[in-house]
Amino acid sequence: MPERKIRVMVAKPGLDGHDRGARILARCFRDAGFEVVYTGCHQTPEQIAAAAVQEDVDLVGLSCLSGAHRMLFPRVVELLREKDADDITVIGGGIIPEQDFSLLYDSGIKAIFTPGASLDSIVEWIKTNVRPH
Amino acid sequence: MDSIIKKICAGDVRSASRLIRDIEDKIPEARTKIKKLYTHTGKSFIIGITGAPGAGKSTLTDALITKLRKNNKTIGVLAVDPTSPFTGGAILGDRIRMQSHADDPGVFVRSLATRGALGGLSQAAGDAIHIMEAMGKDIIIVETVGIGQQEIDIINHAHSVLVVLVPGMGDEVQTMKAGLMEIADIFVINKANRAGAKQLQMELTSMLNLSSKTTDGWNPPVVMVGDAFKPETFTEDIANLSRKIEEHHVYLRQSGKLTERMHRKAMAEIKDALHTCLLEPVIKSLTAKGELEKFAEKIKNRKADPYSVAEEITQRFLKKEIEK
Numbered sequence: 468m469p470e471r472k473i474r475v476m477v478a479k480p481g482l483d484g485h486d487r488g489a490r491i492l493a494r495c496f497r498d499a500g501f502e503v504v505y506t507g508c509h510q511t512p513e514q515i516a517a518a519a520v521q522e523d524v525d526l527v528g529l530s531c532l533s534g535a536h537r538m539l540f541p542r543v544v545e546l547l548r549e550k551d552a553d554d555i556t557v558i559g560g561g562i563i564p565e566q567d568f569s570l571l572y573d574s575g576i577k578a579i580f581t582p583g584a585s586l587d588s589i590v591e592w593i594k595t596n597v598r599p600h
Numbered sequence: 601m602d603s604i605i606k607k608i609c610a611g612d613v614r615s616a617s618r619l620i621r622d623i624e625d626k627i628p629e630a631r632t633k634i635k636k637l638y639t640h641t642g643k644s645f646i647i648g649i650t651g652a653p654g655a656g657k658s659t660l661t662d663a664l665i666t667k668l669r670k671n672n673k674t675i676g677v678l679a680v681d682p683t684s685p686f687t688g689g690a691i692l693g694d695r696i697r698m699q700s701h702a703d704d705p706g707v708f709v710r711s712l713a714t715r716g717a718l719g720g721l722s723q724a725a726g727d728a729i730h731i732m733e734a735m736g737k738d739i740i741i742v743e744t745v746g747i748g749q750q751e752i753d754i755i756n757h758a759h760s761v762l763v764v765l766v767p768g769m770g771d772e773v774q775t776m777k778a779g780l781m782e783i784a785d786i787f788v789i790n791k792a793n794r795a796g797a798k799q800l801q802m803e804l805t806s807m808l809n810l811s812s813k814t815t816d817g818w819n820p821p822v823v824m825v826g827d828a829f830k831p832e833t834f835t836e837d838i839a840n841l842s843r844k845i846e847e848h849h850v851y852l853r854q855s856g857k858l859t860e861r862m863h864r865k866a867m868a869e870i871k872d873a874l875h876t877c878l879l880e881p882v883i884k885s886l887t888a889k890g891e892l893e894k895f896a897e898k899i900k901n902r903k904a905d906p907y908s909v910a911e912e913i914t915q916r917f918l919k920k921e922i923e924k
């Protein structure tokens with residue numbers, strides 16, 4: 468069986484210009500051997516979900532430091548479901564208070580990483596939990 | 601008909617992107633699907649865009665999409681970025697510039713990593729084009745990597761090739777060296793509001809007057825495109841560029857050059873397919889059995905030479921095929 472390559476997307480939903488973390492993650496994922504689609508900032512959940520399907524990624528990583536994750540993250544999961552693409556894993560990170568974790572997990576977000584999370588632990592999580600389609 | 605094939609022909613993005621993925625990952629069943637799709641391909645107009653990284657290829661692609669959508673054309677975009685030779689990973693960033701079209705169902709943007717291919721595209725590009733053609737896209741835009749010195753694979757795939765240059769980057773010399781003069785159907789001097797644009801235009805034009813391409817019946821125009829962040833002029837410049845592309849398309853059809861290019865493309869496709877069907881399985885089988893390593897060892901110690909080894913392998917594999 469030929470080796471399948473993991474494809475991921477890093478996206479920044481909403482009006483949030485904090486892209487340093489997202490860029491660092493994109494580079495780190497490349498160095499882990501993944502193919503990384505980067506969408507840039509100011510994306511609507513609709514744009515993110517459509518791009519994820521067009522790019523056939525295994526995982527969407529949402530980065531949000533503005534505080535709007537409670538609205539935006541679940542919406543992306545919901546849109547993917549509508550597109551019959553709920554096999555795409557969605558994880559998130561950024562400035563996310565602990566009391567919001569359960570709301571996000573319940574909505575279908577599979578993992579959350581906050582400031583200080585080591586890049587290795589994020590890559591490790593993906594390698595353990597994501598199988599290429 | 602195979603249900604996947606049916607879905608792709610009906611324009612289903614998910615099935616199409618998945619099949620592109622299978623082609624990239626060299627899943628054998630994917631080839632079977634391409635065989636079935638093939639009769640549905642060959643009807644799209646294919647535009648190639650090449651030029652150095654940062655020249656503005658993705659930004660131009662985005663603007664062309666906007667223009668073509670106004671004429672109700674459906675669009676496929678293949679955007680190629682380089683795979684890191686060290687990690688095998690890739691950052692596919694062309695999409696950033698095109699995201700405003702992400703939720704337009706008439707536009708399908710798919711990023712590809714080179715995965716070691718050197719000609720500016722990915723090995724999967726040819727089949728990815730076929731898949732987008734089968735989806736019924738009117739126009740397919742292929743953006744090359746823009747790093748290679750010999751970035752000429754694109755001519756085997758595109759009907760019109762745009763070469764994008766920027767003033768003040770020493771591009772005119774690079775263009776000559778990289779053999780881009782010969783492949784351009786249209787030159788774009790991008791960011792033409794910058795100093796040196798007129799100079800670059802003059803140099804290009806005089807080089808073109810000396811080249812043989814102009815005797816073909818088509819003089820590659822040099823199109824100036826100004827600042828992408830000044831919508832008043834940029835929209836006008838893109839309309840002009842789009843007109844030149846259309847003129848080239850008309851020229852190709854009327855002069856019979858289109859069939860010539862399709863023939864060239866068919867030739868390239870056979871060679872690619874031979875590579876996939878003949879050479880790759882041989883190398884794979886030799887690698888799996890550890891034979892390739894042993895041959896390398898022999899050659900290293902001068903117990904054999906590469907030609908004799910290759911001849912021995914060829915004989916063995918061809919004989920097996922004939923016995924079958």
Ligand code: B12
Nearest residue numbers: 483484485486487488528529530532533560561581582584
């Ligand atoms: C640098 C910074 C800026 C820079 C951003 C530069 C840039 N291009 O990124 C500038 C100066 C521009 C800026 C501006 C603002 N900022 Co600011 N900024 C910061 C600061 C100090 C650091 C952020 C950072 O880059 N961290 C480094 C990166 C690597 O870490 P990270 O993004 O958190 O990512 C890590 C994890 O969170 C996780 N992760 C993050 N995303 C993802 C995604 C996935 C998929 C995964 C798996 C993991 C993951 O992994 C990473 C590695 O551990 C934070 C404070 C802080 N300590 O976080 C405030 C902070 C984010 N900013 C804040 C604010 C309010 C603003 C402004 C609104 C200020 C203002 N009033 O003008 C503006 C808004 C800008 C905008 N357009 O959105 C607040 C946000 C408050 C909130 N959410 O409730 C913070 C928290 C400061 C604070 N304590 O008040 N900011």
Ligand SMILES: Nc1nc2c(ncn2[C@@H]2O[C@H](COP(=O)(O)OP(=O)(O)O)[C@@H](O)[C@H]2O)c(=O)[nH]1
Nearest residue numbers: 652653654655656657658659660791826827828
């Ligand atoms: N000033 C200016 N910048 C531009 C123009 N077109 C593109 N750029 C910028 O040039 C950089 C590279 O553009 P991109 O389209 O990604 O180039 P590519 O690598 O050739 O695809 C980006 O930062 C763009 O914003 C332009 O007309 N004027």
Ligand SMILES: [Mg+2]
Nearest residue numbers: 657658694743
């Ligand atoms: Mg680009």
